[in-house]
Amino acid sequence: xxxxxxxxxxxxxxxxxxxxxxxxxxxxxxxxxEPFDEMYDLLAAILAKGIGQQLKQGLYREYIxxxxxxxxxxxxxxxxxxxxxxxAHERVLACDYDELSxxxxxxxxxxxxxxxxxxxxxxxxxYKDDLKKKMHYFSNVDTLEPTDIRWSxxxxxxNKQTYRMLISICQLIIEGMLITTDAGDYRLAxxxxxxxxxxxxxxxxxxxxxxxxxxxxxxxxxxxxxxxxGLDTMLPVMQSDIHLQxxxxxxxxxxxxxxxxxxxxxxxxxxxxNNLYQIFTYVKNRHYDFGNKPHVVxxxxxxxxxxxxxxxxxxxxxxxxxxxxKTLDLNMPFVDIAAQLNKIAIEHxxxxxxxx
Numbered sequence: 533x534x535x536x537x538x539x540x541x542x543x544x545x546x547x548x549x550x551x552x553x554x555x556x557x558x559x560x561x562x563x564x565x566e567p568f569d570e571m572y573d574l575l576a577a578i579l580a581k582g583i584g585q586q587l588k589q590g591l592y593r594e595y596i597x598x599x600x601x602x603x604x605x606x607x608x609x610x611x612x613x614x615x616x617x618x619x620a621h622e623r624v625l626a627c628d629y630d631e632l633s634x635x636x637x638x639x640x641x642x643x644x645x646x647x648x649x650x651x652x653x654x655x656x657x658x659y660k661d662d663l664k665k666k667m668h669y670f671s672n673v674d675t676l677e678p679t680d681i682r683w684s685x686x687x688x689x690x691n692k693q694t695y696r697m698l699i700s701i702c703q704l705i706i707e708g709m710l711i712t713t714d715a716g717d718y719r720l721a722x723x724x725x726x727x728x729x730x731x732x733x734x735x736x737x738x739x740x741x742x743x744x745x746x747x748x749x750x751x752x753x754x755x756x757x758x759x760x761x762g763l764d765t766m767l768p769v770m771q772s773d774i775h776l777q778x779x780x781x782x783x784x785x786x787x788x789x790x791x792x793x794x795x796x797x798x799x800x801x802x803x804x805x806n807n808l809y810q811i812f813t814y815v816k817n818r819h820y821d822f823g824n825k826p827h828v829v830x831x832x833x834x835x836x837x838x839x840x841x842x843x844x845x846x847x848x849x850x851x852x853x854x855x856x857x858k859t860l861d862l863n864m865p866f867v868d869i870a871a872q873l874n875k876i877a878i879e880h881x882x883x884x885x886x887x888x
Contacts (some may be wrong), residue, residue: 730789758820
């Protein structure tokens with residue numbers, strides 16, 4: 533079993549399964565236990581299973597606007613176009629109508645993502661064959677340019693919730709792994725870039741605590757600025773990654789996924805200064821938010837552990853609050869990853885909170 537930046541490939545599946553509850557269905561049981569050597573194969577297997585499940589339910593369809601010249605009326609007649617047809621001695625009606633179609637953006641995204649995986653030499657033949665079979669049902673779905681996708685504009689209504697995970701996997705592939713060659717062709721890079729993996733890393737930790745520590749208040753909470761006059765014009769939003777709270781005890785975790793957990797200058801390793809400033813700012817403003825109530829607010833920078841020799845493992849007392857810098861080793865069996873996260877919660881909130 534290989535790894536990506538010190539992460540066992542199968543652990544990425546577990547991270548995804550916390551981020552997307554759909555992956556906990558029985559449909560994906562064999563994906564969960566299969567050893568993967570490449571990130572591509574894992575994502576291809578998830579897509580194949582998910583698309584197969586969706587095909588059983590029926591591809592999502594939505595109404596699209598159509599214009600067609602017909603011998604009989606359908607929908608509404610376009611008077612100007614019909615008059616133009618008559619002037620050209622064409623005995624047809626120009627009709628505008630809505631048609632329920634599977635040729636919509638969601639299915640187009642699924643199709644182009646699969647086509648990208650099929651073009652990649654590192655995807656094993658067994659996964660390609662499975663995906664090719666699924667594409668027979670997409671013959672009426674157009675392809676689109678990956679760069680034309682506006683991910684932020686996609687909305688998932690209740691009848692499209694089953695697509696949320698699939699589209700998110702597609703976004704991980706297209707945005708995180710896609711690069712363009714000089715010839716304008718697309719190919720997949722050999723890694724998921726740090727920004728996308730950082731989002732997954734954050735989401736995984738948040739959902740892990742939400743699922744297994746229900747007695748804690750778990751959120752990605754906004755932290756109010758401690759202002760003397762209440763004027764917050766042009767101040768940025770302080771958005772924490774993971775905010776854990778029990779009564780008046782708070783732990784704010786900033787999850788960081790970097791290639792290098794420290795910065796080096798003149799052979800001296802130091803913490804990323806911006807990260808430390810950020811978590812200290814979060815902690816102190818949350819501290820002031822309690823006012824005169826007894827409370828404990830702590831902060832933690834939790835880096836994904838790299839293979840570097842020097843890894844941060846520090847605790848600091850800063851202005852009455854504890855700020856720690858730790859690493860989470862993702863290159864371990866998942867039960868050991870869970871144990872690391874459990875230890876963090878127990879050290880800050882006490883024992884007896886974990887629920888399997």
